[in-house]
Amino acid sequence: MSDTREERDEQPRRSRWWGVVIVGFALVVGLGMFNIGRLILRPKAEVVAVEQTIAASPALQRGRDLVTKSSDCMRCHTMDLDVVGPGFMTIAKRYGDRPDGVQYLAGKIREGSVGEWGRVVMPRHPQITQEQAELMAGWLMALKPSAKPEAGKP
Secondary structure, eight states: OOOOHHHHEEEEEEOHHHHHHHHHHHHHHHHHHHHHHHHHHHHHHHHHHHHHHHHHHHHHHHHHHHHHHHGGGGGOOSSSSSSSSSOHHHHHHTTTTTTTTHHHHHHHHHHEEESSSSSOOOOOOOTTTTTHHHHHHHHHHTTTTOOOTTTTTT
16 A cells, blocks of 8 residues: 555546537537527518518508507407417408408408308407408508518528
């Protein structure tokens, strides 16, 4: 037993490269998660185009505000998901090609309907004027995606 007490108490030196590897790995994972989140949250091109169209028209802005802020529409509808009622984008796709789409939807907003989207009841909204209903329906129709594919996109 030639070990002295100092040699037994001394801890072996650990190299620092494990720490560097762990920090580097954490950095790569963090940056990857940030990039994926950025890609998920980035708005689609058609959404940006619709927003630009709405921003250029005071009537469409007023219709959007009537739907999203001044009425109870958001209780049953969302922008793109079918919750209780269909999403606004789904409504725009279905009625977007109708020449009388704005008047038709304005009538559905004021008078309600049953059976258009299954067994879901669209309640009447008699407190909404015809002008307000047409503004709301005009905004809904503006949500229809364009049928023309962008140049250079498959």
